Amino acid sequence: MNLILLAAQDLLDDHCAVVRDPRRLRHLREVHRANVGDELTLGVVGGKLGRGRLTQLDADEARFEVDRLDQSPPPPLPVHLVLALPRPRMLARSLEHVTALGVKQITLLHTRRVEKSYWQSPELRPEKIHQHLVLGLEQARDTVLPEVNLATRFKPFVEDRLPGLLEHRRGLLAHPGMRDACPRGIDEPTLLVIGPEGGFIPYEVERLLEAGCHGIHLGGRILRVETAVTALLSRLF
Known part of the structure; x- marks a missing residue:
């Protein structure tokens, strides 16, 4: 997982996102070995990418402080x-x-x-x-x-x-x-x-x-x- 892909419902507001599904939480813990304070790449389905800082990670959810989502995804193949x-x-x-x-x-x-x-x-x-x-x-x-x-x-x-x-x-x-x-x-x-x-x-x-x-x-x-x-x-x- 090179991107934390967020659905619209994962965004609490323009500056806060929450992840609760077990697959992404497990990947954050076991693959990224993420810690509070780490910056990771975020993206919204159908939208843009950017960076977010992990502010909470426990068994039930991960929360991110969203910095900005201003990068376009890679161009599609024709x-x-x-x-x-x-x-x-x-x-x-x-x-x-x-x-x-x-x-x-x-x-x-x-x-x-x-x-x-x-x-x-x-x-x-x-x-x-x-x-x-x-x-x-x-x-x-x-x-x-x-x-x-x-x-x-x-x-x-x-x-x-x-x-x-x-x-x-x-x-x-x-x-x-x-x-x-x-x-x-x-x-x-x-x-x-x-x-x-x-x-x-x-x-x-x-x-x-x-x-x-x-x-x-x-x-x-x-x-x-x-x-x-x-x-x-x-x-x-």
Whole structure:
């Protein structure tokens, strides 16, 4: 936790914040090893960052005297990530990683090789998704939560939603065997589509290419989804 991320209800007024949930309190004690008088980085969800001085820390709450919150969060990546729904444990890590890297728009997509049982996972509950997004923000010292949408049917997504998403974005389909290597250092609005473990089936590749996505690859190695996502975002942006 490189940032104490505050919700609106944590702010008692412009100069005082209180933290009461066990996770953040435990992190303050066991990881930061914070003591009264320490200055730490604070940020408000959806707002700015700054510094605060710890004035109280006990088993039930931590209180901060807020100095100023006048720093902007890091800029977001200009990308909408469309990710075939990974298995639950990988989903948790992937959400944290892409949030830390600055992705602000995420669509989780059903494809043929996505197990239907994955959609019943507790990891897809709104509170669990929010938890992983917050961990990513705390890691990166960011305050702006990504928007996460679920697309549980492939064909309606490609036919009804994808054309609109591609109107003002460059579409890239990351899939082994594509002709062109992943570009480097682009700065234009982009929609990046990444498949599941085992990749997309040929029908899905054809439909995504027909919709306007351009196929790219990361070389001859087959990577786990969480590794591929990080590698692609780092290389592209």
